[in-house]
Amino acid sequence: MINNSQLGPKAPKDPQKKRSGFYIMIDKIIEATARLGEKPAQEIYLDEGRLATNAQFVGGVNDEKIIELLKDCEGVHKLVHSIGVSVTTSDDVGTIDFVFQNYGKVDRYGGGTCIKVPCTRNGDEVILKLEDYEWLADDDVVGKMAFEFEKPGLTAKVTVKIYLKNGYEVPEITVDPPVEFGSGKYNSMISKSLLNMGNNRRLKAAIDKAREGEDVTIAYIGGSITQGAGAKPIHTECYAYRSFVKFKEMYGKNSGDNVRFVKAGVGGTPSELGMIRYDRDVLRDGKVKPDIVVVEFAVNDEGDETKGICYESLILNILSCENKPAVVLLFSVFANDWNLQERLSQVGRLYDLPMVSISDAVVEQFKFTKEEGNIITKRQFFYDIYHPTNDGHAIMTDCLAYLLEQTANSSLDEKDVSLDKEPVIGNSFVGIHLIDKKDNECGAVIEQGSFKETDEELQFVEMDDNPLGIPQFPYNWMHTPDSGDDSFHLKVNSRSLLLVFKDSGRMDFGKADVYVDGTFVLTADPKAVGWTHCNAVILYQEESIREHNVEIKISEDSKGKYFTILGFGYN
Template sequence: MIGNSGDAELNQGTHAPRDPVQVGVSLAEAEFDYNSPNYLDMIDRSLLSAGNNVRLKRVIEKAKRGEPVVLAFIGGSITHGAGAAPIHLQSYAYHTFKHFQKMFAPLDSNTVQLIKAGVGGTPSQLGVIRYERDVLRNGSVQPDIVVIEFAVNDADDETRGNCYESLVLKALASDNKPAVILLFSVFKNDWNLQDRLAPVGFHYDLPMVSMKDALVEQFRKTKHEGNVITKEQYFHDIYHPTNVGHRIMADALANLFQVTDRSPMNQEENELSRAPMIGNDYVNVQLMDRENGEQIARIEPGGFCHTDTELQMAEMDDHAYATPLFPNNWMYVPDDTAEHLGFKLYLRCSRLILIFKDSDSDIFGTAHIKVDGELVKQADPHEVNWTHCHAMLLISNQEAAEHVIDIEMAPGHEDKQFTILGFGYVE
């Protein structure tokens, strides 16, 4: 057990929050006891599975030797740090990074690096597209540990777990063989998607940490019966942890590190050649945006010739400043001089995901999306109604084919704006 160590979305468990989170510090933070026997027992219960420990033990030994180690985190708003203040120093990702550094790296060393890539209100359907850019940094970074946290975001994954398993396999398949850890956060109503997603982890024998397993049972108890923390102490709102909650999540991950360090190494590494549990159709998905689009496909932007600069932002890594997401976009602004109002994409692919901007501004309107001349989707930026990256599945076929995608403003919305942030495509 670990001792003195240092987005989410909900609407009856199905949809993203309607407003961006406001952060604050719980009054209980200063008085919370992180060393009581009941607390340590609660942390122990978070270990859903230690999994095959070969990869993680190799990373721990690497850190002990003083070699550089990269810890990466990808997920929704909880991974972003929502509910924590200040967000860049109190998120569970930052605390976990500091725990790992203190536990295994030489004193006064800077050999451990943090990559934090959480984006509020988004599922693994977007995460698998972002992985190359936001975690691998377009090939410039090779994480040694990848923590994946989408258990309260993936109700909106249209692929029903295919993108989640594809993301897990994409991370596992990296040449440097990183340790992949699945983290299951929980909502205030005790809900998450652990029942859908944990079988993926068991299938590949991965380490898994569950805040639901740690917290929910003790939430129902009185102090006399063994309650450690109340929901009011743990949750900043109905979605996100307080500073105390983020610290507890980090302690749960540190407990996994400690258990792994003290255990003998497994004889063999994870078996990754087995058939997928749900699907692996998005392992090779690639991001296409305005920066690289012309190298990949034929694009006629029409009226979508502007660039939107009012974008969803996220504090990445340990940065206090926020980074705009999908800055290389195509924005439609009404313009009578445009020769073609619609956006047209000619692309050979088997699967295609549109990423567009949600907004609460009345100047944004609904777009119609046609695939090969047939209207397949309507993209309404007010469905979520805050500035937010929205992933929408357009094509899902086993075989690749040439496709024509037309995006144009819906009738009656021609005088509104719309932003295409990018696409995720599988060749």
């Protein structure tokens, strides 16, 4: 019996011509996250122009024709010859599969081509030639890549390169040298992040408490960056946890055991949702009284339909707490240099709050070469076009630490911040609270109608230092195809009301029509965003409190489909 594995090829192949190509990931750390009913995985989304953007800021591609071809599957097949995937990790991690998925024209998440191939674990490149696979006519855009693991929490280092067909060329990029953390130039960059020292009474009080051995709690609320997106592992390498550890090292007593940590970042959500969940996710329904609250919504609040009123209301809610916590405004940034710092910093200026700008620290030096003074490139700072890498999270940590250091060394301000001011944007939602199946302190009258089930397929978020996600808004009302057509009714005394509903990419989720006092207000469409997450929308906003009757019913064209009411925010 011949063992073919011991034989060489009958005739060696001619060496392959080196193809032109570009990277969309270079030595990025990935981490397996638990997924409901599926294998743990790290997903990298490439739809909505993200493949083209990655080609630009990771791969250095500036050819507009190539960028345009990457925007849909038809163009990708004209351009791309193959995809190279390299994975490096230890043997005890077990098998890792690479998944490449297109989104469909008709059935966006269930209709496109999906390819799965096993990866090596020693860094050898696995090549997927596009011509070797059958592609569906429904393919619309490249949707996502994923790396599937055997268990959640496992990590690996990956590189993904796109190889082009003959006739297309892109310049080769030079791999960036390591960031020189702690160098003089690095420290100078960090110092530029201090947008405003602000009134220091509250922050110095928290530092002094920690030094004296009293219990101090640092809380963080924001979007996906605060959740830890891009950090691997997410629960220990994110800026929130690392800056908490830094605070313990700088000011804690007895190894910092007197310092507590609360992290409440939820991906894809603005302060419009943040203000509703602050009591639940930060104050833990009155069980936690944070001494410092870091607020990070600078890249999420484009989705705030009030354009800043929700943000200012959230800040005032925190500042007005009886224990007088310090509030630090943190302004993160996207890879296209965009954020809402100009809008939101008005709030910090009005109340003289400490403000830290990641944008001010890094964006200017992104434009420089190493010779001109570049400290970190965009490829090094960003994991994708939205979220920082471990290096990026480290820089955010150092920027917050610089604020703490400058505050500790400054003279104590004589008076506390003044809240008795006309709002700079608006304060309509001060005092907002949550209504769901568990929380109904206002005594709202609820008739659930056909919305009588509980949805368990929710957005999962890593809270605090927990590496595993927990469901958001688990005490919800879900309409199912079998539960009938009766409307959901809510009778409540309030001046404002927001509906929180679940977005979903599933084809069997439908729309719901919302009426207030018999008048049609809006149609809530879970598929408008297209992925499982929490969506807050304003139903009414008035000057005074009065009774309102809210009706929610499945839209006529969505009969026989699902819809989930996650909760309400009222004040």
